[in-house]
Amino acid sequence: MLNGLSFGGLLFLLASGLTLTFGMMRTVNLAHGAFYALGGYLALAVIRASGSYLLGLVVAVAVVAVVGVVLERVVLQRVAGRELPQIMITVGIAYVIGDVVLAVWGGRPQTLPRPPGLDGVLNLGSLTFPWFRLGLLVLAVVVYLVLQRSLADTLVGARIRAAVDDDETARAVGIDVGMLFAVTFAAGSGLAAFAGVWGGAFTGLRPGTEWDILLLALIVVVVGGLGSIRGAFVAALLVGLLDEFGKWLFPSFALFTLYAPVAVLLALRPRGLFGREERVA
Amino acid sequence: MSSTTPDLRRQPDPRRQPDLRLVALAVAVVVALAVVPFVASTYVVTVVLRMVVLGLFALAFNVVFGAADMPSLGHAALFGVGSYACGLGLVRWGWGIGTVVVAAVAVGTLLGILMGIATLRTQGIYLLLLTLAIAQAVWGLAFQQVRLTGGDNGIAGIDRGLLTLGGDGLVGFYWAALAVVTVAAALLYAFRISIVGTVVEAVGMSPSRLRALGFAVGSYRVTAFAVSGAFSALAGMLMAMATRFVGPENLAWQLSAEVMLFAILGGAASFAGPLVGVVLVAGAEVVVSDWTDRWPTVLGLLYVVTLLFLPDGVVGWLSQWRDGRDDPDRPTRASRVGRSLPPAVEAEP
Numbered sequence: 001m002l003n004g005l006s007f008g009g010l011l012f013l014l015a016s017g018l019t020l021t022f023g024m025m026r027t028v029n030l031a032h033g034a035f036y037a038l039g040g041y042l043a044l045a046v047i048r049a050s051g052s053y054l055l056g057l058v059v060a061v062a063v064v065a066v067v068g069v070v071l072e073r074v075v076l077q078r079v080a081g082r083e084l085p086q087i088m089i090t091v092g093i094a095y096v097i098g099d100v101v102l103a104v105w106g107g108r109p110q111t112l113p114r115p116p117g118l119d120g121v122l123n124l125g126s127l128t129f130p131w132f133r134l135g136l137l138v139l140a141v142v143v144y145l146v147l148q149r150s151l152a153d154t155l156v157g158a159r160i161r162a163a164v165d166d167d168e169t170a171r172a173v174g175i176d177v178g179m180l181f182a183v184t185f186a187a188g189s190g191l192a193a194f195a196g197v198w199g200g201a202f203t204g205l206r207p208g209t210e211w212d213i214l215l216l217a218l219i220v221v222v223v224g225g226l227g228s229i230r231g232a233f234v235a236a237l238l239v240g241l242l243d244e245f246g247k248w249l250f251p252s253f254a255l256f257t258l259y260a261p262v263a264v265l266l267a268l269r270p271r272g273l274f275g276r277e278e279r280v281a
Numbered sequence: 282m283s284s285t286t287p288d289l290r291r292q293p294d295p296r297r298q299p300d301l302r303l304v305a306l307a308v309a310v311v312v313a314l315a316v317v318p319f320v321a322s323t324y325v326v327t328v329v330l331r332m333v334v335l336g337l338f339a340l341a342f343n344v345v346f347g348a349a350d351m352p353s354l355g356h357a358a359l360f361g362v363g364s365y366a367c368g369l370g371l372v373r374w375g376w377g378i379g380t381v382v383v384a385a386v387a388v389g390t391l392l393g394i395l396m397g398i399a400t401l402r403t404q405g406i407y408l409l410l411l412t413l414a415i416a417q418a419v420w421g422l423a424f425q426q427v428r429l430t431g432g433d434n435g436i437a438g439i440d441r442g443l444l445t446l447g448g449d450g451l452v453g454f455y456w457a458a459l460a461v462v463t464v465a466a467a468l469l470y471a472f473r474i475s476i477v478g479t480v481v482e483a484v485g486m487s488p489s490r491l492r493a494l495g496f497a498v499g500s501y502r503v504t505a506f507a508v509s510g511a512f513s514a515l516a517g518m519l520m521a522m523a524t525r526f527v528g529p530e531n532l533a534w535q536l537s538a539e540v541m542l543f544a545i546l547g548g549a550a551s552f553a554g555p556l557v558g559v560v561l562v563a564g565a566e567v568v569v570s571d572w573t574d575r576w577p578t579v580l581g582l583l584y585v586v587t588l589l590f591l592p593d594g595v596v597g598w599l600s601q602w603r604d605g606r607d608d609p610d611r612p613t614r615a616s617r618v619g620r621s622l623p624p625a626v627e628a629e630p
Contacts, residue, residue, distance in 0.1 A: 028406065078589060083406045084352055085588040088545065091538050092584025099577035211535070215417065222410050255421025263414040267399040270407040 006133035008240025009140035010199050014213055015220035015232050016143055017191030020184055023227040024151075024164050027076055027185065028083050029068075030090040032192050033214030034097035039064045039193025040200035040209075041105050044112050053116055057197050061190045068189025069182050076185075077178075098210045107207050112200035136198060143191075144233045151229065160184055164227075219262050223272050231274030296482075297474050303553060311463050318452040330455050332563045334519045337462045339543040339555035340469050341512035346541065347549035348473065349505040350485030352405065354537045355396060355412030358419040359510040361532030362388045363517025365423060368436035368527035371443070373429070378443040385518040386511045392419070393510020397503035413534055420532040435528025439521055458519050465512055472508055473552055481505045538584075546587045548594025557595050 014036055021029045029035075039060040047056035071093060079085040114132045151157035163170040163177045171177050196205075199213070220239055224231030239258070246257035265272070314333065318326050342356050366385040370376035376384070396415055400408045423430045430436065445453035446460060472478045484491050484501045492498045521527040530536070539562070546561055548554025562583065569579045591598055 075585065075589070084409075085592065087354075087406075087409070088538070088541065088588045089585050092581040092588075095577045095581030095584065099575055099581065102577075103575065215534075218410065219414075222414075253422075253425060255425055256418050259414050259418035259421055263399065263411060263418055266407065266411040266414055267402065270403045270411070 003133070004241040004244030005237060006137045006240070007202075007243060008237035009133075009137040010195070010202055011216060011220050011240050012140040012233050012236035013136075013143060013198060014192065014195035015217040015224075015236055016147060016229070017188040017195065018217045018221045019188075019224070019227070019229055019232045020147075020191070021188035023221055023225075023229075023232070024160065025181055025184055025188075026081070026083070026164070026226075027072070027181075028086045028090065029071075029076075029185075029188070030087055030214055030218075031071070031093040031097060031210075032090075032188075032217055033212070034094040034101075034210040035064050035068065035189050035192035036196035036199065036213045036217075037101055037205060037210040038067070038097055039196030040112060040205045041101050041110070041196075042193070043197040044110055044200065044205070045105070047113060053113065057194070060193045060197055064193035064196075065186040065190035068192075069186045071189075072182060072185040094210055094214070098207065101210075102207050109204050109206035110200070111204045112197060114201045115198075132201065136202065139198070140233075140236070144229065148229050156180075156183075219258070223262060223265060225272030225274040228272070228274035231272060235273060294479070296479055297476070299470070299474060300552075303470075307466070307553075311459065314459055315456065318455060323451060326451060326455055328563070328567050330451075330458060330523050331520075332559055333455075333459055333462050334516055334523055335540075335543070335563060336556045336559045337465055337519070338513055338516035339540055339547070339559050340466055340552075341509050341516060342540045343544050343549060343552075343555045344469065344472070344481070344509040344512075345505050346544050347551075347554070348478070348482045348485055349502060351400070351502065351505070352409045352541070353396070353400075353412040353506075354409045354534060354541070355414075355416035356509070356513055356540055357532050357534055357536035358416035359389050359392055359396070359513035360517035360520070360536065360540075361423065361527075361529075362392055362419065363514030364521035364527040364531040365430065365436075365517075366514065367518040367521040368439055369429070371439055372436050381518065382515075385514045389510040389512070389514020389517070390507050391510075393506040393508070393513075394503055396510070397506030400506075401499050401502065413537070416532065416534055416537060420529055420534070423532050424529045431528075433529060435526055435530075437526050439525045439527065441522040441525055444522060454522065458523065461515070461519060465515055469508075469512060470552060477501070477504060542584055542587065544594075546583070546591060546594055548596030548598075550593065551596045551600075554594050554596040561595070 014032075017035075018029065018032045021027050021032070042063055043056035043060035045056075046059045047053055050056070071090075075089060075093075076086060079089065115135070151161065159170070159175050160180055162173075163175055163180050167177055196213075216239070220232055220235045223239065224233070224235035242261065243258055246253070250257055314329065317329050321329075338356075338360055341359075342353070345351050345353050345356070363385040366388050367381050370381040370384055371378075396412055399415060400411050403411050424432055426432075441454040442450055444457045444461075446456035473482075480491070480496060481501050481504065484496070484498050484505075488498050491501075517531060520531065540555075543558035543562060544555040545558065547556060547558030562580075565579065565583065566576055570576050573579075587594075593601065
């Protein structure tokens with residue numbers, strides 16, 4: 001149960017960035033999983049070179065955020081509002097990043113170190129629980145609250161929501177929409193890298209991670225409903241539990257029990273659990 | 282009834298006439314492909330065989346994508362179930378080749394119908410994600426039912442000698458596959474210019490208008506998926522025989538993305554466009570792999586460049602160039618991929 005929840009925590013971390021870019025901005029970034037992998041590998045390289053976990057985390061998040069902004073400004077701007085080209089282009093970008101990662105770091109599976117201070121286990125009577133997993137769950141809750149509050153209560157959050165809802169009017173009242181989207185995209189990409197640093201310690205990194213992670217993140221965002229951070233949070237925990245119980249109850253059907261309910265949900269309720277009404281322009 | 286009213290049913294509809302230039306071109310291409318084994322090495326025959334089989338897959342995919350305008354990202358499942366029907370039937374269950382062909386087409390049709398029905402309420406990005414989820418569920422089954430499918434190791438040792446038109450193993454199968462693909466492509470073309478196929482295309486252009494005219498839009502969408510599924514599975518079956526192997530990669534969603542790239546790069550608006558895409562991508566793979574291991578990077582860049590600079594595909598670009606872009610009276614083939622996807626759920630009529 002707690003294993004499922006902590007996996008759900010990781011799922012939320014890796015889906016939170018996608019919720020911002022795909023859910024809010026309606027910019028479909030299928031390179032999200034590649035950003036995750038790139039973040040993980042970058043952090044690993046910096047940690048090995050410098051010995052500082054924190055430095056690795058910061059460099060990974062910063063570099064991937066910059067890569068994300070460049071992608072958004074240079075390429076995705078040209079296909080703004082057109083989802084199919086965005087999908088195909090970002091699949092292409094993911095191929096390139098995945099291949100570059102493979103060329104630089106090789107094909108051997110790697111595992112990142114755990115964050116300092118979260119190495120031991122928590123003993124509760126007969127139950128033991130690794131601090132790392134507990135930390136992951138707490139971190140997911142913190143990220144959730146920060147995202148939720150900053151979008152709902154801060155000026156930047158209000159401007160982002162305005163720009164997403166009505167781009168032209170937002171421009172007319174003097175909001176720098178381009179700048180705002182760049183910032184949001186940077187945040188989304190940075191969150192992917194952040195999740196990669198944590199996830200790299202949880203499930204490891206190997207060639208193909210970029211696609212596995214992408215599919216998981218897509219499931220969470222889509223089940224939760226596009227644009228809903230609360231939905232993504234609930235969906236992440238649900239999918240984490242579903243995955244855990246699926247593996248436990250029907251080990252040889254685990255992938256099927258993950259995807260089939262998602263397909264059924266999408267067929268019956270395309271907007272997901274917490275999706276907003278689609279605004280018809 | 283006034284005698285001056287033109288009888289609209291008698292008006293010849295250019296969409297429903299076979300394009301004779303295309304037919305002539307097709308005959309020439311098939312003849313050229315048939316003589317390839319006489320003039321080229323075994324390696325070239327293998328490469329061309331792969332293009333021929335993927336060509337059928339791309340044509341089948343385009344029934345849903347180009348004609349009916351539904352961006353499916355789940356077609357690898359339709360392709361892969363054909364591959365698995367072949368592998369399981371021939372290797373595990375000892376079926377005859379006839380049974381395998383029927384089973385592959387039947388399974389593809391059924392899964393196509395299932396996908397068509399499941400996606401009835403969706404459009405655009407939601408249809409794309411839903412088809413992806415269905416395909417991943419199928420992939421998960423193949424990956425994890427190890428005792429039946431061999432899991433990641435797949436099923437090897439598929440006997441392609443069962444489908445042959447003389448010659449040794451490879452060449453005999455090549456001719457047989459070419460014959461099957463030629464007939465299948467002709468059937469797909471016949472479907473495209475049939476009444477049903479024309480309505481499917483019209484549904485792709487404007488579902489709401491077709492609904493207003495009284496067409497059962499949903500059943501045409503399901504039909505498109507069924508036809509597409511049948512021929513995708515046939516292509517999958519041929520691929521399993523061509524490589525003598527079937528594994529989860531025959532169902533992987535990257536294949537769904539790649540077949541979409543074939544269609545877009547070649548030109549999704551035309552019937553034969555996807556074939557051009559297959560030749561370009563599969564050809565580039567062979568050429569690039571000769572001098573570098575970094576084919577995925579090149580493939581990735583191909584995705585980016587195609588969508589940024591050739592959204593109408595090579596065929597669309599050629600016909601625009603031939604017709605002249607500036608003639609306001611002639612509508613250019615508006616790029617389907619260029620336009621925004623519609624909202625998730627169509628407004629109730």
